Amino acid sequence: DHKTIEQNVKEEILNKNGFLFSEPRFLLIEELREPAIYFSILKAIAFGRARLNEIVQETGISDPHKVNKYLSVLRELRIVKREVPITEDKPHKSRKGIYLLADPFFRFWFRYVLPHMSYLEEGDLNYVWKEKIKPSLNSFTGFIFEDICLQRLKNLNRKNVLPFKARSIGRWWNNKEEIDIVAYDNQQSFIFGECKWKNKKVGLNELYDLERKADTFFNVKQKYFALFSKSGFSKELKNLSSQRKDILLFD
Template identity: 95%
Template sequence: GFLFSEPRFLLIEELREPAIYFSILKAIAFGRTRLNEIVQETGISDPHKVNKYLSVLRELRIVKREVPITEDKPHKSRKGIYLLADPFFRFWFRYVLPNMSYLEEGDLNYVWQEKIKPSLNGFTGFIFEDICLQRLKNLNRKNILPFKARSMGRWWNNKEEIDIVAYDNQQSFIFGECKWKNKNVGLNELYDLERKADNFFDAKQKYFALFSKSGFSEELTNLSNQRKDILLFD
């Protein structure tokens, strides 16, 4: 129905070369988020051309560019990645467009079992990160966090990534990890987050926020009652 073909109609109306834009959006939906990966995946040999198409998609707010939250000059950063701004578009380009022929034949069960279900947890996990970040931003607005954060977002380098990093001008940091999985989060996840924070950040005060779809282990819950720097959200 409407949702099945809406992105196609919308983009054909808005864009002059829909096939090229579709190939770029599909590449991003499948996790090719860096410029060189998009160039490779789409087969468009000229990176400047791809950049031009990405600029149009950003103007339409279909695509957003993200850089690690600690970058001083975000617009000049070479660490930028491109993401589909809307979860519905992410789903459509990841699962509907590539399987259009099966869906048009009414083969919904095959698409669900073979194409969607195996990777749905990873897809949902990324959206869960967005929800966790929004939750932390809301708490920050209400002054409920241990300090007033000035910036908040994802962080990564070429070795590691942290789902959420929030900080102020006084070198206080919150490091957050978001786990969308069917078992509870335990001490291992906390220790891994602490290790990443120690390796890459010079912080005077550190807090660790863990978000879980399936709750927390007894050991982690007990430890969080003893330590004021552990924040648990489920």
């Protein structure tokens, strides 16, 4: 299949006769009693409103308890997942929880299809692709790339080929910084990982930035830095990584 991404998206998802155009809508209308409210919540999350108060603001549902109830239903259906920073001791009690759409296709549909339904019903696929999808597709794909890198590190951990056996692997953030991947064990060894989905090689600057973010963590015995890149690495970074055992490069 040598079709471009653009052709595939237009034919399968944006075209109103396409197989995937109405799929999420049908699934949810069958499962849920008040689809319009759920749709507004899912759309808010798809546009990156990840915290409860942001979802409340975006949807205009004034009662956070109500929104919480709807989110619980969506989590039971595995449409939405709640994540907390990987280092949190009691995840279910953490106030740092964020909400994400579990499935990349749902993320795409609620971000790009549902909001532009009127154009798509009229068959104006080119406008939606050119004006609404293409400009932000790279950052959308970057988020999926993060998921893939996270999975890759988990697989390597399962095969025992990382510098140590990690007990927990996931995303981490506080109110100032975020790190795409943090893995750690009980002995205070840490891997800090950053995933770069861009068309130029990752270089020393990205490494230095990751090292700076890792300074947020105190009493770490051993630090490793993992960089994942869509477009490879600069010569300088490769040279440095051949001299330093604590740099791991994945492309």
